[in-house]
């Protein structure tokens with residue numbers, strides 16, 4: 001199982017790489033993607049997270065475990081601990097997005113960044129994603145709000161973009177005109 005030591009930390013150069021499209025969805029790729037999802041599931045289970053010292057994560061991109069592969073996992077439970085969003089995406093692409101932007105009022109963090117970096121990260125409020133699933137079947141996801149933020153945060157990792165690249169240096173805490181905070 002993946003644990004905290006397997007997560008690559010800033011400033012490892014792989015976090016700044018535009019990672020490669022997956023040409024062949026072979027067994028190794030599928031098992032690596034499943035391990036990424038498992039990390040997220042384990043990290044949100046209080047007992048397991050405690051036992052293995054896992055930081056509770058809701059999304060993980062392949063370069064964060066040192067893989068030069070365009071794939072990501074998202075796993076978000078609702079307040080009853082039921083899986084609300086559970087995705088393993090291969091070669092994901094944004095097909096369309098809203099003009100309206102959104103942001104997490106508390107800013108963002110990253111499993112690959114150990115220190116806090118305060119500031120708002122503006123992202124599209126709604127996005128439509130096309131990707132392949134682990135069987136190579138095309139999937140289309142329409143996301144808004146918190147899920148849209150998580151997916152865009154992970155997509156950035158596939159292009160070597162870190163969340164703090166998107167914080168305005170002059171007015172880090174200032175919401176952009178027309179941007180709406182994510183409602184939980």
Ligand SMILES: CC(C)(C)[C@H](NC(=O)Nc1cc(F)cc(F)c1)C(=O)N(CC(=O)NO)CC1CCCC1
Pocket residue numbers: 055056057058059060061064104108109110111112149150151153154157
């Ligand atoms: C960096 C960290 C703080 C661990 C962040 N966790 C997180 O958002 N946890 C969370 C949020 C909830 F709303 C409810 C809940 F149960 C747990 C996270 O996993 N990521 C993923 C990451 O670093 N991927 O590369 C950072 C988030 C910042 C915005 C989107 C993802």
Ligand SMILES: [Zn+2]
Pocket residue numbers: 109110111112153157
């Ligand atoms: Zn991250």
